[in-house]
Amino acid sequence: METMTKSDLKEFRSETKRWLEENCPTSMRTPPKEFADLYWGGRNSTFSSEDQKNWFTKMLEKKWIVPYWDTQYGGGGLSPEENNILTQEMIRIGCRKPLFSFGISMLGPALHQFANKEQKMRFLPDITSGKTWWCQGYSEPNAGSDLAGLQTKAEDKGDHYLVSGSKVWTSYADKADWIFCLVRTDFEATKHNGISFLLIDMKSAGVSTRPIKLISGKSPFCETFFDGVKVPKENLIGTLNDGWTIAKYLLTHERQMIGGVGETDVRKAVHEIALENMPSKDGILSDSILRSEIAEIEMNDAVFEMTIQRITDEAKTGVNAGALSSFFKYYGTEQNVARMELISSITGTNGLLWESDNKDAVSVVRTFCRSKGNTIEGGTSEVQLGIISKRILNLPS
Ligand SMILES: Cc1cc2nc3c(=O)[nH]c(=O)nc-3n(C[C@H](O)[C@H](O)[C@H](O)COP(=O)(O)OP(=O)(O)OC[C@H]3O[C@@H](n4cnc5c(N)ncnc54)[C@H](O)[C@@H]3O)c2cc1C
Incomplete structure (x- = not known):
């Protein structure tokens, strides 16, 4: 890939800005509030509005559903620098992601790394096209x-595997078209060594x-049952x-995604929510304790986002964050809980409403x-702390 000069990138930014302004409908520039606001693709997902459909279609035509994947898989083939610019410009005007997909954030990176050529050509384009x-x-x-348990x-049945057993907490299994699955293929081996990675329709x-x-x-959530399911051998990924x-x-990719790495979705700043709900004068909140609580959350958010940006740049150039993903997962999710606790206390009883005509209030709780x-x-906070202690800080077990 040719290296882009500063002026090329400047031009790319202004072209991207113009394209997004022209093509992203106004209603797609607001944060999604509920499940129906998200488009997941596949045969069981429907568009909740014409705007959502148009936005998805425009991004699909532009090959920006997964802008940084290779064009042979339906990606946009953008360089890390271009992809950063696109992400920044989408955040700037608050564009929603056109497609929510575990295929993009979890399976795709694993297929890129471990699948053979035929498998990549078979599965990746169907992810980028939704x-x-x-x-x-x-x-x-x-x-x-204890996942390895x-x-x-x-079971190997010659030309296919015969899968039996059950999974639990499978998010959206009742709607999904395919499942990426961990299965035991050797019961004699030590527990980490007898597991295989299988794709099942x-x-x-x-x-x-x-x-x-x-x-x-x-x-x-769903329970998912496999009762003597025949799976073609070509659906085995890796060895x-x-x-x-x-x-x-x-x-590691799932943990980065949950921790917020590479996310483009915009959320309202805590201080804006506070100004809408609490007494203030000339744009300054009256409650000084609340002011410092908000400052702490927003400063931590800003510093975390800068660290995320650095790791995203590295990830796009093929560097896997490895155990560091546990740090992002732990910090990002605990910070999110802290932010939501503060927002709940700011919105008070309005924020506790479960069902209401006021959609903003409902989304808080x-x-x-x-x-x-x-x-x-993706692994509990306690488990992430264990990984950080052992694998990053090298503390004794
Ligand atoms: C919103 C959500 C979506 C999910 N989606 C999916 C999905 O799509 N597919 C899927 O396969 N799974 C999914 N899961 C399941 C998730 O991966 C598991 O819940 C998680 O790994 C914890 O496993 P567990 O529930 O069996 O809890 P357990 O492993 O039984 O843990 C119970 C408690 O013990 C603690 N604990 C366990 N081991 C240790 C240890 N070594 N050190 C310290 N503390 C420990 C845990 O931190 C936890 O507090 C989802 C879960 C949630 C909450």
């Missing part, structure tokens, strides 16, 4: 933090899902019994509850 909704089949009833088995005979109802009502290597690699889930999914 044709496949992927879900993640890692956790099992007795394998969460998983028991779902895939959710339409296969023997796959079923059961949504898990939570205290809060419906939820995206048989070496799936743990892929599992860990994918988790729902977002607050969801932020707690961020500290669990």
Whole structure:
């Protein structure tokens, strides 16, 4: 790839600015408030508005659904510098992501690294075009933090694997088209060494899902059952019994995503929410304690975002953050909980409404509850602290 000069990049920025201003509908420049505001692609996702459809279509035509992937996979082929500019310009005017996809943030990086050529050509273009909704089949009833203890088995039956077992907490399994799954292929080996990474079509005979109802009502979680599911051998990614290597690699990307690395979505600043809800004079909040609490959160946010920017640059040039992703996951999610706690205290009883015509108020409590889930999914905060202690700080076990 040719190196771009400063003036090339300047031109790219002004062209990107112009294109986004012309093509991103005004309603797509507001933060998504609920699930229906997100487009996930695949056969079970529908557009919630014409604007959402137009925005997705425009970005698809521009090949900016995944702007930094190679053009042969339907990506935009942007350099890290160009991609940064696009991200900055999208954030500047508050553009929503046109597609939410575990295929982009989790499976894609693993396929780039471990899949063969045919597998890349088969699966990556359907991610960039939003044709496949992927879900993640890692956790099992007795394998969460201790993920390598998983028991779902895939037996070698000559021309296919026969998969039996169950997964739990599979987000959106009832809607997804495909699942990337960890399965046990060797029961004799030590537990990390008998795992393989398999892609399974959710339409296969023997796959079923059961949504898990939570205290809060419906939820995206499902139990996923595999009852003698025939899976073609070409759906195995990487080497048989070496799936743990892929599992860990994918988790580093999942943790960066949950921690907020590479995110373009804009959220309202805490001080803006406070000014809308609390007494102030000439744009200055009257409560000095609240002022310092907000300053602390916003300064931590700013510093974290700068660190994220650095790691995003490195990730786009092919450097994997490895164990550092645990730091991002831990800090990003705990910071998000702290921010949501402060916002909840600012919005007071309005923020506690679960159902209301006032959509802003509803999203506070729902977002607050969801932020707690961020500290669990992709590995809990306690588990991340364990990894940071051992793998980054080199503390004794
Ligand atoms: C919102 C959300 C979405 C999710 N989506 C998916 C999905 O799509 N696909 C999927 O496969 N899974 C998904 N999960 C499951 C998630 O990965 C697990 O919940 C998580 O790994 C923890 O496992 P567990 O629930 O079995 O808890 P456990 O492992 O039983 O942990 C229970 C408690 O013990 C603590 N603990 C356990 N081991 C240690 C240790 N070694 N050191 C210190 N403390 C420890 C934990 O921190 C936790 O507090 C999702 C979870 C959430 C909350």
